[in-house]
Amino acid sequence: xxxxxxxxxxxxxxxxxxxLEINISxxxxxSLIDTITNDFEKRKTLALNNLxxxxxxxxxxxxxxxxx
Amino acid sequence: xxxxxxxFNLAKGNGFSFNPDILEAGLINILGLIGIVVFVGxxxxxxxxxxxxTTVAQSVQDAENRLDEAQKRLIEAQKQMIQLSVIINNIxxxxxxxxxxxxxxxxxxxxxxxxxxxxRALLSFRSKERQIFFEIKEQITSLVITRTVNRAKETFVKQxxxxxxxxxxxxxxxxxx
Numbered sequence: 001x002x003x004x005x006x007x008x009x010x011x012x013x014x015x016x017x018x019x020l021e022i023n024i025s026x027x028x029x030x031s032l033i034d035t036i037t038n039d040f041e042k043r044k045t046l047a048l049n050n051l052x053x054x055x056x057x058x059x060x061x062x063x064x065x066x067x068x
Numbered sequence: 069x070x071x072x073x074x075x076f077n078l079a080k081g082n083g084f085s086f087n088p089d090i091l092e093a094g095l096i097n098i099l100g101l102i103g104i105v106v107f108v109g110x111x112x113x114x115x116x117x118x119x120x121x122t123t124v125a126q127s128v129q130d131a132e133n134r135l136d137e138a139q140k141r142l143i144e145a146q147k148q149m150i151q152l153s154v155i156i157n158n159i160x161x162x163x164x165x166x167x168x169x170x171x172x173x174x175x176x177x178x179x180x181x182x183x184x185x186x187x188r189a190l191l192s193f194r195s196k197e198r199q200i201f202f203e204i205k206e207q208i209t210s211l212v213i214t215r216t217v218n219r220a221k222e223t224f225v226k227q228x229x230x231x232x233x234x235x236x237x238x239x240x241x242x243x244x245x
Contacts, residue, residue, distance in 0.1 A: 014171050018178040025182055029189040037196055044200045048207055055211045062216050066237050 010167060011170050011174070014174055018174055022178055022181055022185070026185055029185060033189055033192055036193055040196055040200050044204060047204050051204075051208055051211060055208060055215065058208070058212045059215045059219065062212065063219060066216075066220070066240065
């Protein structure tokens with residue numbers, strides 16, 4: 001019984017520490033993904049607002065290619 | 069007692085002095101009494117002393133036996149203590165090894181869990197990246213096609229009949245670049 005006690009208490013503490021570390025890591029990952037997603041959205045908006053030049057260029061290429 | 073008083077003159081009130089008169093002091097009586105006591109009590113006293121000697125010797129022997137027994141028990145107890153010490157050390161070693169293995173198992177499980185979570189985050193990140201890329205690409209394609217179609221419609225409206233233009237276009241598209 002005493003031996004089991006000696007084994008169970010450190011195991012429980014260690015398990016709690018590991019769970020804590022995992023939760024902290026998960027929060028860090030969630031925060032990182034949120035940051036990256038927001039950055040992607042900003043870049044997407046910026047790219048969609050600056051498509052004119054690329055679209056025009058492509059249209060000119062197609063027009064010249066199709067000769068219309 | 070009377071003889072002793074006669075020997076040392078205690079009853080006369082003249083102090084304590086030795087009476088050298090053998091006949092008056094009764095010394096012969098005393099010596100005779102001692103001789104009778106020694107003669108009579110020799111056998112009885114001898115047997116008592118022998119019995120006492122035997123008892124003392126037996127007691128000494130018993131004590132020595134008990135001492136030997138106690139020493140044997142002490143040696144046995146010391147051996148058992150050494151064995152118990154070895155067993156305790158083995159138990160401690162086993163306990164430590166078990167602790168280490170259990171903690172390693174927990175750490176491994178936590179590591180795998182973290183790895184899984186990181187991989188899931190990476191997949192989410194890549195999925196989002198791909199989704200945005202396709203959205204931009206779709207938007208570009210839509211805009212270009214819309215403009216090109218409008219431009220083609222304008223061209224076809226201006227150049228009637230446009231069969232020649234269509235044939236030229238198809239031929240152009242069929243040519244290798």
